[in-house]
Amino acid sequence: MTHMISVRGLHVVGRRGDGGEVPIVRDVSLEARRGEVLALVGESGSGKTTIALALMGYARAGCRISGGAIAVAGHRVDQMDAGELRSFRGRTISYVAQNAGSAFNPALTLHQQVIEPALAHWVLPRRDAERRAIELFRAMALPHPETIGARYPHQLSGGQLQRLMAAMALITEPEVVVFDEPTTALDVTTQIEVLEAFRTVLVHRGITGIYVTHDLAVVAQVADRAVVLRHGAVCESGDTPEVLARPRTPYTRELVAACHLPVRPKGLDPAVDAASGTAPEPVLTLSDIVVGYGRVDANGLPAHRILDGIDLSVTRGRTLGIIGESGCGKSTLARASAGLQPPAAGTVRFRGETLAGRVARRTPEQRRRVQIVAQNADLVLNPAWTVGAILERVLRFFHNLRGAVARAEALRLLDIVQLPHAVFDRRPPELSGGQKQRVNFARALAARPELVLCDEITAALDPVVAAAILTLMSDLQETLGLSCIFITHDLHALRAVCDRVAVLLGGHVVEQCDAAALMRGAHHPYTRLLVSSVPEMRPGWLDEVVAQRSAAAAPFVPTAVGEGCPFVSRCVTRIAGVCERVRPPVVATADGGRIACHLPPGDLPVLAPGNSTIDA
Amino acid sequence: MGMSLAGAARRGAAFAARLAPGPRRALALLAFWFVIAIVGPLLAPHAPGEIVDRDVFAGFSARHWLGTDYLGRDLGSRLLWAVRYTVLICTLSTLLSCGFGIMLGIAATAMSVWVERVLGRLMDGLLSIPSLLFALLVIAAAGESVPALILTMGVIYMPGSYRTSRALALRIAQADYVMAALARGEGRIFVILREILPNMTGPLLSDIGLRFVYAVLLLSNLSFLGLGVQPPLVDLGSLVRENVLGMVYGAPAVVVPTIVLALLTVGLNFALDRQRP
Known part of the structure; x- marks a missing residue:
């Protein structure tokens, strides 16, 4: 037995509605040595999760393992009966799911759930299992390892739950652990901690890992070998550095290219401004916007603020990027601009006209000019309508186009977003994710807007599809002169x-700068953290980042919460006694940025161009 | 006219094709019972009140396919009439209860919180009264007539329909596509009719089907107790009651209406229940 995992000629089929069968996984062979981490890479529908589940002898409802030999740790998984599988799963091989938030039972404490596999398989008596759980919590670098188990899932963050789930998978000391996109739903800053925790545990315990992901940069950090999958078949496999640096097949090359998006050419913008000789004209201006919920104080301000004192403006024909971790108020910013969430204070101005906070009070013309493209195209297109009806409705509503004229215009919009005309009569559930996002975009364009609010439009898409959507958006913006x-x-x-970037943290804008300047020059400490947390497709990157961070100070819990800097608890350069009490002043930098920090501009962390290979 | 009828049929077929298999089967089954309710009495060989034989509680025979009842009337003919009244009364009362229930349910989600609170308490109050007791009270007070029956049953089943449709509408009203319509500035009526309602049809049809079954059961109960449909009219429940003496002879007069009743209710239930195609 040379290999811990050996799969030969695996076939998985799914049942169609009419009783026929479609192949989902076709003739896949792969192997992994003991202690090795093997990555299964591919976009959604490539069969990567199906293969990972087949290793556990499991096929999802409606699917069936129809052929091939699966050997894991010397067991023939494909020949096991239900009882053998039961004692095999969770004991010899265990599973870490993508969304730990929904994988834990909200009614039980974490301890009960984490030690359950050990008790169910009679591996350890309860007391020893609890001790081992605490040991694992410590190894996973979870806070308060002795007491964290007494909490309930809703009391912890996504990153913490993901590590707890890994602890649950490891409690029986299995030979193989399957990680199914465990960091996809996490912020980049959290992802680093989780990846590092996973990797340390796997290496120290000599566990063989199967790592399912679509993110090549993550693959570069955790996997020894990678198998690239497409349409349920192996496209390419080999050692990770080899696959990433010298992809052999066109598809892998495409995947790698999708991770290196071309940076927006900066050339034309200053030239245009210089030629016209006028200051850039702001289209949308937000001043001192406050959005929140809860009790309202004497000044009419809510107790819990999602956005607090936001000052931003979008220049005509330009794109303002808003970046930040989940929960920082990004989407609320879009909703407030669109009038879907009225601000408690502050004004929204569009071309000098003050817009009402509530969309119902805005004029049709004002509504037409600002269009929102929301994140989840699945939810934002009414499944009962055809694509044609969706577009024609907007055309009729804003431009009073009907009949053949509306139809022609709707088809033209489909052309613009590069969709075939056949889509016209289909309904959204029949379309792919990328197609839905294009329809979503076409609907916004149907209003002939001046400003488009794009809220995480690529978050739910595969990298290759997302790259195509971004290119489309960039092109359209240029040809139609849209502001975004x-x-x-x-x-x-x-x-x-x-063109320009605003960094949002805890409802505050901590920095604004030109997009081109994001990777170099002086920045807010939080911006620096964000930029340096984006995984790079270079093996060894994670080690460097972890080494840098562990040298920095331990996190700090502020005593006086409120007016201070939102980053104070994680900032390594904080000024004790000042940062947690006083709201940081906004300082202008040499290259046109604005940074809200107490540090004198000379002391701000500097990102050297060589520090990052994102430009490469 | 012919064109628009054909168009309507085509639209109806397209609508049915998009439905889940459960409601689709149930619709087909209901259509079958409607045909019997409409056409059946026209095919009946005898008038429902006509005494055709001196032999009471007769068994199956070539002359009277389903035998005769306690007065020697032709059971087959009476059964066809009974199906007409049962289906008719229950359909009208279901239309009444679900029509108002759905309308109020959706309105409650679109209007102010106070409308919803008042409506909700009213419906809860109605829901807390046992349905049979409520029907007995109303009919004892208002007298036994077909319109009174329809109205009473309509009121009894309205709160359930209101709750289901409100729950459905509330969930859909949170959907992002409704938000998109509101961001566009669409009116309330448009949002309700075009954005929310089309996405409720599947579950709503199941709910309407179930409420029809409940109505059939309640009407049969009432008629069995002698408070429902009164002679000379006849429905399935009263057919069972008047022939209940035939039970000891194993007469078709009591067995056949019971089976028909079961076919109607259990069949519809099955059609709605089975999730798989």
């Missing part, structure tokens, strides 16, 4: 389409 607000948590996407 582009909200994202993905720095690559941001740099591909934006």
Whole structure:
């Protein structure tokens, strides 16, 4: 037995509605040695999760393992009966799911759930299992390892839950652990901690890992070998550095290219301004916007603020990028601009006209000019309508186009977003994710807007599809002269389409700068953290980052919460006694940026161009 | 006219094709019962009140396919009439209860919180009264007539329909596509009719089907107790009641209406229930 995992000629089929069968996984062979981490890479629908589940002898409802030999740790998984599988799963091989938030039972404490596999398989008596759980919590670098188990899932963050889930998978000391996109739903800053925790545990315990992901940069950090999958078949496999540096097949090359989005050419913008000789004209201006909920104080301000004193403006024909972690108020910013969430204070101005906070009070013309493209095209297109009806409705509503004229215009819009005319009569559930996002975009364009608010439009898409959408957006913006607000948590996407960037943290704008300047020069400490947290497709990157961070100071819990800097608890350069009490002043930098920090501009952390290979 | 009828049929077929298999089967089954309710009495060989034989509680025979009842009337003919009244009364009362229930349910989500609170308490109050007791009270007070029956049953089943449709509408009203319509500035009526309602049809049809079944059961109960449909009219429940003496002879007069009743209710239930195609 040379290999811990050996799969030969695996076939998985799914049942169609009419009783026929479609192949989902076709003739896949792969192997992994003991202690090795093997990455299964591919976009959604490539069969990567199906293969990972087949290793556990499991096929999802409606699917069936129809052929091939699967050997894991000397067991023939494909020949096991239900009882054998039961004692095999969770004991010899265990599973870490993508969304730990929904994988834990909210009614039980974490301890009960984490030690359950050990008790169910009679591996350890309860007391020893609890001790081992605490040991694992410590190894996973979880805060308060002795007491964290007494909490309930809703009391912890996504990154913490993901590590707890890994602890649950490891409690029986299995030979193989399957990680199914465990960091996809996490912020980049959290992802680093989780990746590092996973990697340390795997290496120290000599566990063989199967790592399912679509993110090549993550693959570069955790996997020894990678298998690239497409349409359920192996496209390419080999050692990770080899696959990433010298991809052999066109598809892998495309995947690698999608991770290196071209940075938006900066050339034309200053030239245009200089030629016209006028100051850039702001289209949308937000001043001192406060949005929140809860009790309202004497000044009419809510107790819990999602956005607090936001000052931003979008220049005509430009794209303003908003970046930040989940919960920083990015989407609320878009909703407030669109009038879907009225601000408690502050004004929204469009071309000098003050817009009402509530969309119902805005004029049709004002509504037409600002269009929002929301994140989840699945939810934002009414499944009962055809694509044609969706577009024609907007054309009729804003431009009073009907009949053949509306139809022609709707088809033209489909052309613009590069969709075939056949889509016209289909309904959204029949379309792919990328197609839906294009329809979503076409609907916004149907209004002939001046400003488009794009809220995480690529977050739910595969990298290759997302790259195509970003290119489309960039092109359209240029040809139609649109202004955009582009909200994202993905720095690559941001740099591909934006002219200017605002960094949002805890409802405050901590920095504004030109997108081109994001990777160099002086920045807010939080911006620096964000930029340096974006995984690079270079093995060894994670080690460097972890080494840098562990040298820095331990996190700090502020005593006086409120007026201070939102970053104070994580900032390594904080000034004790000042940062947690006083709101930081906004300082202008040499290259036109604005930074809200107490540090004198000379002391701000500097990102050297060589520090990052994102430009490469 | 012919064109628009054909168009309507085509639209109807397209609508049915998009439905989940459960409601689609149930619709087909209901259509079958409607045909019997409409056409059946026209095919009946005898008038429902006509005494045709001196032999009471007769068994199946070539002359009277389903035998005769306690007065020697032709059971087959009476059964066809009974199906007409049961289906008719229950359909009208279901239309009434679900029509108002759905309208109020959706309105409650679109209007101010106070409308919803008042409506909700009213419906809860109605829901807390046992349905049979409520029907007995109303009919004892208002007298037994078909319109009174329809109205009473309509009121009894309205709160349930209101709750289901409100719950459905509330969920859909949170959907992002409704938000998109509001951001566009669409009116309330448009949002309700075009954005929310089309996405409720599947579950709503199941709900309407179930409420029809409940109505059939309640009407049969009432008629069995002698408070429902009164002679000379006849429905399935009263057919069972008047022939209940035939039970000891195993007469078709009591067995056949019971089976038909079961076919109607259980069949519809099954059609709605089975999730798989």
